[in-house]
Amino acid sequence: MEEQALVHGLRARDNKVQEYLYEKYSKALFGVISRIIFDRDIAEEVFHDAFIKIVNKIDNYDESKGRLYTWMANICRNSAIDKTRSKEFSKKSKTNTIDAYVYGMENDAGTAATVDGIGVKELMDDLNDEQRFVMECIYFKGYTHTEVAEEYSLPLGTVKSRIRSAIKVLKLKADKI
Amino acid sequence: MDIQDYISSGKLELFVLGDLNETEQQEVLAMAKKYPEIEQEITAIEEAMLAIDEVSGISPSSGIKIKFLKHWKLRTKSTALQIFLINLCRKR
Incomplete structure (x- = not known):
């Protein structure tokens, strides 16, 4: 389905299109959330609320500002970040790292998540230490680039260029998988 | 630039x-x-x-999808019912 038709169907509150959206993007979007929130139950709760928000607030999506997926991914990412910064969220869950994430998924034996998890591990393996560190802060801890720069005394330009180079490496790797 | x-x-x-x-x-x-x-x-x-x-x-658990489908169908049904009732009132 073309993106334009998809948005049109969502705006018309077409149940079939809503189901299609779920089928097509739930894996990627849940991935965005579960990178930041390690606890699967909490991650699913956040995903549930974020997806309802996406479907209900589709009229707020502005095509001129970017693609539908980008808008949806940002809603999911922000919902996850809001959750980790809420008072009820335990400090323990905040210390997400790539290793904890991958280890956690490998523990989840016998489910599709284990297979999916290999993807993220392989992806991150190609980054150098500097890129890996920045992406860990941004992708897994939900930091903003200014927070990374301030907390680790790195120049803003350095953080930005590491993000750019890391995404390039990740994309190349993703294409090979 | x-x-x-x-x-x-x-x-x-x-x-x-x-x-x-x-x-x-x-x-x-x-x-x-x-x-x-x-x-x-x-x-x-x-x-x-x-x-x-x-x-x-x-992939999220399959339970999440079932929950969504129920939620949307219910919403659509209640909206359709609202429209039906509004139209019915107008006719009278």
């Missing part, structure tokens, strides 16, 4: 990640409108992010 410098600054990645403030976002949008290379680069970054999320994503 050098377009290549702007593209390679990393700002466009932050734009796609939703990590820019309103003023910076507007600036990127204006630049994209003015320079097709910037617009193309943003699209390429958006596609890259999706590709990365697709290979590294995890």
Whole structure:
């Protein structure tokens, strides 16, 4: 389905299109959330609320500002970040790292998540230490680039260029998988 | 302004990640409108992010989907019922 038709169907509150959206993007979007929130139950709760928000607030999506997926991914990412910064969220869950994430998924034996998890591990393996560190802060801890720069005394330009180079490496790797 | 410098600054990645403030976002949008290379680069970054999320994503449990389907069907039904009742009242 073309993106334009998809948005049109969502705006018309077409149940079939809503189901299609779920089928097509739930894996990627849940991935965005579960990178930041390690606890699967909490991650699913956040995903549930974020997806309802996406479907209900589709009229707020502005095509001129970017693609539908980008808008949806940002809603999911922000919902996850809001959750980790809420008072009820335990400090323990905040210390997400790539290793904890991958280890956690490998523990989840016998489910599709284990297979999916290999993807993220392989992806991150190609980054150098500097890129890996920045992406860990941004992708897994939900930091903003200014927070990374301030907390680790790195120049803003350095953080930005590491993000750019890391995404390039990740994309190349993703294409090979 | 050098377009290549702007593209390679990393700002466009932050734009796609939703990590820019309103003023910076507007600036990127204006630049994209003015320079097709910037617009193309943003699209390429958006596609890259999706590709990365697709290979590294995890499927949520099947229970979540069932919950959504019920939620939407109920919403559609209640909206249809509301419209039906409004029309019925109007006719009378």
